[in-house]
Amino acid sequence: MIEVRDVHHVYLRDSPLAAVALRGISLTIPDGERIGLIGPTGSGKSTLVQTLNALIRPTSGTVSVDGEDIFAPKADRRRVRQKVALLFQYAEQQLFEETVAKDVAFGPRNLGLPEDEIATRVHEALQSVGLDPDRFGPRSPFTLSGGEMRRVALAGVLAMSPKVLILDEPTAGLDPQGKAEFLQLILRLHAQRQLTVILINHSMDEIAQTTERVIVLDAGRVVMDGPTRQIFARAEELEHLHLGIPQTAQILHRLRARGLPVRTDLFTLEEARAEVLRVLRPA
Amino acid sequence: MDGLDTRDQPAVWQVRQRVGMVFQNPDNQLVATVVEEDVAFGPENLGLPPAEIRRRVEEALRVVEMGEYRHHAPHLLSGGQKQRVAIAGILAMRPMCLILDEATAMLDPQGRAEVLQTVARLNREEDITIVHITHAMEEAALARRIIALAAGRIVLEGPPAEVFEQPEALRRLRLALPPVAALVRGLRAAGLPLRGHPLTVDQLVDALTGLAAARRP
Numbered sequence: 001m002i003e004v005r006d007v008h009h010v011y012l013r014d015s016p017l018a019a020v021a022l023r024g025i026s027l028t029i030p031d032g033e034r035i036g037l038i039g040p041t042g043s044g045k046s047t048l049v050q051t052l053n054a055l056i057r058p059t060s061g062t063v064s065v066d067g068e069d070i071f072a073p074k075a076d077r078r079r080v081r082q083k084v085a086l087l088f089q090y091a092e093q094q095l096f097e098e099t100v101a102k103d104v105a106f107g108p109r110n111l112g113l114p115e116d117e118i119a120t121r122v123h124e125a126l127q128s129v130g131l132d133p134d135r136f137g138p139r140s141p142f143t144l145s146g147g148e149m150r151r152v153a154l155a156g157v158l159a160m161s162p163k164v165l166i167l168d169e170p171t172a173g174l175d176p177q178g179k180a181e182f183l184q185l186i187l188r189l190h191a192q193r194q195l196t197v198i199l200i201n202h203s204m205d206e207i208a209q210t211t212e213r214v215i216v217l218d219a220g221r222v223v224m225d226g227p228t229r230q231i232f233a234r235a236e237e238l239e240h241l242h243l244g245i246p247q248t249a250q251i252l253h254r255l256r257a258r259g260l261p262v263r264t265d266l267f268t269l270e271e272a273r274a275e276v277l278r279v280l281r282p283a
Numbered sequence: 284m285d286g287l288d289t290r291d292q293p294a295v296w297q298v299r300q301r302v303g304m305v306f307q308n309p310d311n312q313l314v315a316t317v318v319e320e321d322v323a324f325g326p327e328n329l330g331l332p333p334a335e336i337r338r339r340v341e342e343a344l345r346v347v348e349m350g351e352y353r354h355h356a357p358h359l360l361s362g363g364q365k366q367r368v369a370i371a372g373i374l375a376m377r378p379m380c381l382i383l384d385e386a387t388a389m390l391d392p393q394g395r396a397e398v399l400q401t402v403a404r405l406n407r408e409e410d411i412t413i414v415h416i417t418h419a420m421e422e423a424a425l426a427r428r429i430i431a432l433a434a435g436r437i438v439l440e441g442p443p444a445e446v447f448e449q450p451e452a453l454r455r456l457r458l459a460l461p462p463v464a465a466l467v468r469g470l471r472a473a474g475l476p477l478r479g480h481p482l483t484v485d486q487l488v489d490a491l492t493g494l495a496a497a498r499r500p
Contacts, residue, residue: 041361041391173307173388175418177457202391205462242393247421247462247484254488260495269462273469280475280494 002029002052002084002164002196007061009047009220021047022058023220031163034190034197036207036228039217040242045200048217049166052198053084065164082111085162089169092141092149100126100144100152101137107160125155128189130181147178151185158189164196165189171206183210205246208232208267216241233265248272255279285379300329303373307385309365313357318349318368321357325376336375343371346409347401363394367401374405380412381405387422399425420461424482431456444480463487 009022021044029035037045050056051063054070054077063070070080088094097103101122108118126133129151136144141152150170157165167186171179183206190197201207207214207228214231216224218241224231232238235245235253245253249267252275256262262275285301287294306312315321319340326336344350347367352360357368366386373381381402387395399422405411415426423429429446431439433456439446446453447464460468467481477494481487 040393173385173418175457176420176459177454179418180459204392242391242396244392248466250484251463251466251487251491254484255491258488258492260492269465269469272466273473276466276470276491277473277475280491280498 001031001066002027003062003064004028004048004052005062005064007048007051007058007063009044009051009056009058011047013059021220022051025061025217025220025222027215027222027225029164029196029198031196032190032194033213034187034211035199036211036214037198037200037217038202038204038207038214038243042219043217044220045217046168049086049168049198049200052164052166053086054080055086078111082107082160083162084164084166085157085160086166087154087157087168087170089172091153091157091170092146095141095149095152095156098140099138100131100141101133103141103152104155104159107156111160121159121161122155125159126152128158128192129155129185131155147174147182150174150182154185158193162195164198166198166200168200169202170199171201171203179206186210204232204238204244205248208246208249216243229265229267232267235264252276300376301378302380302382303376303378304382304384305366305369305373305386307388309362309369309389310358312369313365313372316356317353318355318357318360319344319353321368322371322375325372329376339375339377340371343374344368346374346405347371361394362390363397366390366394366398370398370401370405374409378411380414382414382416384416385418386415387417387419395422420459421463424461424464431458443482447480447482 004025004027007022007025011019011021025048039045047056051058057071065080065083069075070077095103097106104122104125105118108121123133126136131148131151141149144152171182174182186197187210189195199207199210211228214226214228215222216231224234224237232245232249235249238245246267248269252262252264252266252272256264260279262279266272266275284298287298289298313321314324322340322343323336326339344353347370349364349367349371352364357365360368370381383402387398390398402413406413415422417423424443426443429441429443430437438456439449439452447460450460453459463482463484467477467487471477477490479490481490
């Protein structure tokens with residue numbers, strides 16, 4: 001479980017360029033939840049997730065992971081980063097080793113694990129992301145497609161055996177099927193490894209398909225937090241924040257505004273289809 | 284291109300003046316420390332007189348609605364604003380064609396909307412040809428013509444309404460129907476007599492409310 005208590009963060013504090021990024025964030029994130037973190041550009045999403053694995057020390061407030069204050073003087077921040085893994089945007093740009101296997105092994109090796117344990121973790125991590133370890137392991141990462149490279153980057157994170165997986169725009173730049181496959185992969189990993197998943201994403205359709213809880217940030221504050229279905233029913237507030245809602249939900253909201261008695265707390269394609277048919281069933 | 288052969292090396296600068304490109308990452312294409320200097324970069328390289336450069340810069344920033352930011356630092360703008368400045372830099376070259384290479388991929392919904400509205404207006408009011416390379420099928424749906432490439436060949440081509448009638452072909456290309464087209468397909472399959480080819484949220488809402496009104500006694 002992660003607990004965030006009254007976290008504030010100011011970049012370049014005490015300088016003329018000081019920029020306030022977080023203004024008093026408090027959150028509880030239980031194990032195994034699938035969370036969508038959304039908000040306009042500059043709302044503090046990336047800063048917040050970097051405080052969760054101790055990459056950024058907040059100006060004030062506390063973050064604890066499994067009951068341990070991760071910024072306490074004696075806290076083991078390496079272990080925190082192993083537990084709470086962060087996959088950055090365009091993570092394939094950070095691949096650097098000669099082979100896929102070596103790249104995935106980089107994290108576990110830094111943990112000081114024995115070689116046979118490292119080999120096991122690399123094998124399992126590549127299998128988890130759907131890449132055959134024997135086929136892909138010896139290849140140079142730079143001969144792979146963009147989607148494959150991103151899977152290698154994810155395997156590198158999984159090889160650390162994290163409990164919490166934070167993904168910053170993991171599908172950006174992938175083709176539509178690549179996006180769908182990557183989201184399916186994340187759902188599968190969530191189920192298989194009992195991971196907590198925190199997904200930052202600008203696509204409301206993808207957030208709707210993947211998460212059970214949505215946290216909305218604006219100007220460094222949590223402005224909405226609740227079950228995904230309830231959050232996307234609050235279309236006006238989201239549009240006011242320039243966030244929008246999934247296109248299928250937009251259709252239901254506009255139909256209702258035009259006097260058709262449709263529900264507006266639905267957003268998957270199948271739900272929207274059934275709801276439109278319920279109201280407009282062919283005579 | 285406009286009668287020019289793009290293989291003809293001496294013509295390459297004339298070609299590039301006529302066809303401008305905006306790339307994916309807004310941080311990789313702005314060169315100056317002040318917005319108006321960035322927009323002036325192209326016309327300055329054309330060797331135009333200063334008064335003409337000023338006129339073009341002002342007009343280009345007005346068209347992308349970034350005039351009030353002319354003295355700002357580009358790196359402090361939002362992603363959508365940066366892309367609009369990049370577009371202004373191209374407009375200052377008086378191009379015939381604007382190519383957006385996934386120029387909306389890294390933007391938030393607000394930034395996307397800004398860029399899409401800007402290019403729609405350039406197409407409508409300035410008569411500039413737009414080639415929008417995108418993975419976002421709901422953005423492709425806004426075009427008059429879609430061209431799908433695979434392995435270096437054109438494999439599908441036509442107006443969105445026709446292209447989206449071929450979901451199987453799209454799936455083979457690792458593409459998908461945009462949400463509105465997928466919903467229309469599902470509704471038709473269930474027997475709802477939807478007319479025309481709704482491609483946007485507004486068009487589908489109009490079609491469905493029309494259907495409801497026709498039902499009322």
